[in-house]
Amino acid sequence: MTEPASAETASVRNPSARLIDGKAFAANLTQTIAHEVRAFHDRHQVTPGLAVVLVGNDPASEVYVRNKALQTHRAGMRSFMHMLPETTSQAELLALIGRLNHDPEIHGILVQLPLPAGLDPVAITNAIHPDKDVDGLGEVNAGRLALGQPGIVPCTPLGCLMLLKSELGDLRGLHAVIIGASNLVGRPMARLLLAEGCTVTVAHIDTRDTAALARQGDILVVATGCHGLVRGDWIKPGAAVIDVGITRISLPSGKTRLVGDVAFDEAVTRAGRITPVPGGVGPMTIACLLNNTLAAARRIVGGAG
Numbered sequence: 001m002t003e004p005a006s007a008e009t010a011s012v013r014n015p016s017a018r019l020i021d022g023k024a025f026a027a028n029l030t031q032t033i034a035h036e037v038r039a040f041h042d043r044h045q046v047t048p049g050l051a052v053v054l055v056g057n058d059p060a061s062e063v064y065v066r067n068k069a070l071q072t073h074r075a076g077m078r079s080f081m082h083m084l085p086e087t088t089s090q091a092e093l094l095a096l097i098g099r100l101n102h103d104p105e106i107h108g109i110l111v112q113l114p115l116p117a118g119l120d121p122v123a124i125t126n127a128i129h130p131d132k133d134v135d136g137l138g139e140v141n142a143g144r145l146a147l148g149q150p151g152i153v154p155c156t157p158l159g160c161l162m163l164l165k166s167e168l169g170d171l172r173g174l175h176a177v178i179i180g181a182s183n184l185v186g187r188p189m190a191r192l193l194l195a196e197g198c199t200v201t202v203a204h205i206d207t208r209d210t211a212a213l214a215r216q217g218d219i220l221v222v223a224t225g226c227h228g229l230v231r232g233d234w235i236k237p238g239a240a241v242i243d244v245g246i247t248r249i250s251l252p253s254g255k256t257r258l259v260g261d262v263a264f265d266e267a268v269t270r271a272g273r274i275t276p277v278p279g280g281v282g283p284m285t286i287a288c289l290l291n292n293t294l295a296a297a298r299r300i301v302g303g304a305g
């Protein structure tokens with residue numbers, strides 16, 4: 001008699017994982033935020049304002065900040081763009097942040113990363129007032145997250161968590177493996193998943209046998225910036241895979257393509273669910289920025305609505 005297939009062997013045979021549609025999720029979230037922005041304005045006669053600061057001419061950053069401004073307008077909020085030359089000094093940037101901190105029309109401030117060499121990202125993110133730090137990267141908000149206290153949560157890990165909860169529901173007891181320990185994604189992601197009751201393993205540049213650790217993850221979050229790093233056989237059959245990496249590669253045809261940190265064609269035959277690149281985590285980053293800006297405006301204006 002043939003043994004019934006276990007959940008594991010069944011999912012190994014599963015030819016294709018379910019795609020996690022971050023683009024659609026983000027569009028819905030943005031629509032909800034737009035509705036709440038109108039209600040907030042009706043109640044307080046205040047429109048939430050977001051200031052985005054870009055220093056230099058990094059082409060990818062230019063695309064991201066343009067999209068941030070576009071989505072901010074779509075959500076009914078005010079967008080204030082500050083495009084500064086590569087030669088901007090630390091003192092000039094700190095002076096701008098000081099003015100934005102005191103500007104009552106601005107409820108959220110972010111400085112696009114990476115910054116040009118010579119500017120200290122830690123000093124600069126810490127100069128943003130914690131109530132307006134909608135990226136959640138300053139030491140006050142990072143400390144609150146580390147201590148499990150309420151605060152502003154970084155946009156990309158917040159977006160990943162929203163996707164995971166909508167796909168899997170209760171995360172309690174699941175083993176989450178995070179590859180990458182950056183302050184932007186890996187570390188805050190670990191703290192968020194710990195708060196959800198996951199057992200969390202963080203692999204980083206010095207980790208030995210990252211593949212063996214990855215294979216233990218019911219949830220695998222990959223944020224390394226190293227495209228194609230995670231191969232199909234790194235993935236536990238049936239796992240939920242969240243690919244945060246976005247790299248533009250050149251093809252032999254001369255065209256370019258965006259790819260993630262996970263070898264998608266291999267992973268899709270092993271994972272239970274997976275985010276695509278593009279259209280997965282990226283759009284969630286911007287939707288969560290709008291979410292954080294509205295939340296900041298609510299706190300600053302002092303009302304609940």
Ligand SMILES: Nc1nc2c(c(=O)[nH]1)N[C@@H](CN(C=O)c1ccc(C(=O)N[C@@H](CCC(=O)O)C(=O)O)cc1)CN2
Nearest residue numbers: 064110111112113114135155156278279280282283285
């Ligand atoms: N201050 C910050 N700097 C950076 C952050 C951040 O959260 N705060 N994250 C990344 C870049 N980023 C937002 O700033 C970002 C990256 C990607 C996307 C996105 O929507 N990607 C699309 C593809 C877009 C394209 O065509 O290039 C997708 O994945 O579908 C949005 C925001 C580093 N810096």
